[in-house]
Amino acid sequence: MTSDVLTTATVATDRVLRALDRIAEVDRPEVWITLRDRAALLADAAAVDARIAAGDHLPLAGLVVAVKDNVDVAGLPTTAACPEFAYTPEVTAAGVARLVDAGAVVLGKTNLDQFATGLVGTRSPYGAVRCSWDPALVSGGSSSGSAVAVALGIADIGLGTDTAGSGRVPAALNGIVGIKATIGVIPTHGVVPACVDYDCLTVFAASLEVAATATAVMAGPEPRDPRSRPWPADVRLSTGSTVRVAVPRPEDLTALCPQYRTAFDAAVRDAQESGVRIATVDISALLDAATLLYDGAVVAERYAAVGEFLAVPRAGADPTVAAIVAAAKAPAAHELVADLDALVHARARARELLADVDALLLPTTTEHPTIAEVQADPVAINRRMGTYTNFCNLLDLCAVAVPARPTESGAPFGITVVAPAFADQIAVDVAAHLTGAPSPDFVGAGVELAVFGAHLRGQALHFQLEELGARFVETVHTSDAYRLVALNTTPPKPGLVRHGPGAGAPIVGEVFRVSEAGLGRFLAQLPAPMTLTSVELSDGRHVVGFGCTNDVVADATDITEHGGWVAYRQS
Known part of the structure; x- marks a missing residue:
């Protein structure tokens, strides 16, 4: 008993100590640009433990976070992997602050492809970040350090950024989960911009549950980020009873190396065997849109972000990154307008592709090169690795990258679930x-x-809730103030009538969560004599629920004794 209390009382401290031990054990200094000192970490952990003891609800209590070093943490240098660019912010990025408020402890700042430009993890003067399970291979970038910190078991949560796939490619190569929410759902306040209109703050974790919890904690509008967005009133909260997924045509998968092609085919078969309904679609319009991020005028946003800084020779500038940013100055204004128009059409095509399915299933990346191969050909390999990720932010899509069945050689292989803007819950499901x-x-x-x-x-009308994207929450009972009657309707349905405390019996029901707009549509279509009203539950809560008008009760059959509609029907 005493041991359990002590363990609970020091949950954050224990986790920080294990993280420090793991850092020493794995000996991967290239993962970090700045590690916080032991005393500061333990002080923060003690503060979290004190909050737990005081009864605070902390969904991330006892978890440690590695933050990509293009995201501000007050008092720690932000370098974006360029020493000459370094500054020390006084304010922590909004997303990081929300994690800390939820009980997480920041371990330090991680290495990255300089200025978040790259998908390989090798473009940094602080060293190439090596893959977590084979140091000869690339880790994936640009969020390389954060992904590897999670994959090595150092951090529970890795914060990355994603403009072209940097929150997804490293997840695939290191066998972990990466969530890239809809643009603006997580504010990018305190993030060094790469392409400011298409940047996202992203999450890595070993499990989908931890990644989703951290992402949910960070989500929500932020006044200091004019591009942040709230969940819309009609947000879908669940898939239907049958999951429907689109997959690319064979001719859209030619960029995959042979092992990855075999692995993706296996992933599709596994999906079918699990009950997923598969539709094959033409994604060529999406792949064409992907090229606009670097080969089109949209790349001018990278010059707007750091072009003037890199126009002056910098000893710490990565030559590949500097060349990409310098070239981003070239596009003319009319070229940018033309490319933005092309993206509007591509977004419309993406909506058409996803109209009749829940999501699009893709291989996350095309191959897993060695560090030597990337150093010999730093641009072409990087470009190819973004084939199935580059279009996502351009087309305002959300994505969840997860491990699939390993390749035939036993190496990790990752797939990505892509869904429309704000269908993040659908992608997670x-x-x-x-x-x-x-x-x-x-x-x-x-x-x-x-x-x-x-x-x-x-039951017969449950499909109406599925059409609204309603999400099952729990089975409940009413208080004993209600009676249940069977109405003379088609299809048959009951009416719940309040009679007063003790005048009825607990009636079993189910609670769903539905969007505000969905509830409005539901109410607008509600036939007489049904009503929506406040219903008292057995635990004292009040929720919106079904009732019926009193004038129909006289002709109805009282079925309260059965305790619920399903039991009555079965009788």
């Missing part, structure tokens, strides 16, 4: 289905709705 993981509650928006009859799962 599909990823959970494909990996066999629990499906975490990712989007906290919506209204709780209690149902007691034909809208219950398995």
Whole structure:
């Protein structure tokens, strides 16, 4: 008993100590640009432990975070992997601050492809970040250090950024989870811009549950980020009972190396065997749009971010990054306008592709090169690795990268679930289905709705809730103030009627969470004599729920004794 109390009382401190031991054990100095000192880490951990003892609700208590060094943490230098660019911010990035408020402890700042320009993890004067399981291979970039810190078991959460795939490619190469939410859902306040209109703050974790929890904590509008966005009123909160996924045509998969092609085919077969309905689609329009990020005028945003800084020779500038940024000055204004118009059409095509499915399933990247191969050909390999990631932010899509079945040689292989903007919960649910993981509650928006009859799962009208994207929350009982009657309607359904405390019996029902707009549509289509009203539950809560008008009760059959609609129907 005493031992359990001591362990609980020092959960954050114990986790920090294990992280420090692991850092020493793996001996990967290239992962870090700045590590916080032991005393500061233990002081922060003690503060978290004190908050736990005081009864604070801390969803991330006892977890440690590695932060990509283009994201501000007050008092720690932000270098973006360029020593001459370094500055020490006084304010922590909003996303990081939210993690800390939720009980996480920041370990330090991690290495990256300089100025978040690259998908390989080798473009840094602080050293190439080596793959977590084979040091001869690249780790993937640009969020290389954060991904490897998670894959090596040092950090529970790795913060990255993603403009072209940097929150997904390193996840695939290191066998972990990477979540890239819809642009603006996580504010980019305190993030050094790469392409400011397409940058995202992203999360790595060993499990989907931890990644989704951290992402949900960071989500929400931020006044200091004019590009941040709230969840819309019509946000979908769940897939239907059947998961529907699109996959590319064979001719859209030619960029894959042979091992990855075989592995992706196996992933699609595994999805089908798990009950997923598969549709093959033409994604050539998406692949064409992907080229606009570097080969089109949109790349001018990279020059706007750091072009003037790199125009002056810098000893710490990576030559490949400097060349990419310098070339980004060339596009003319009319070229940018033309490319933005092309993206509008590509977004429309993406909406068409995803209209009849829950998500698009893709290989995350094309291959896993060695560090030597990338150093010999730093541009072409990097470009190829972004084939299935570069278009995502340009087209305002969200994505969840998860491990799939390993390749024939036993190496990690990753797939990505891509969904429309704000369909983040759908992408997480599909990823959970494909990996066999629990499906975490990712989007906290919506209204709780209690149902007691034909809208219950398995009943005749439940499809109406599925069409609204409603998400099952829990099975509940009303207080004893209610009676249940069977109405003379088609299809058959019950009516819940309040009679007063003790005048009825607990009636079983189910609570779903539905978007605000969905609830409005539901109410607008509600037929007489049904109503939506406040329903008291057995635990004292009040939720929106089904009732019926009193004038129909006289002709109805009282079925309260059965305790619920399903039991009555079975009787």
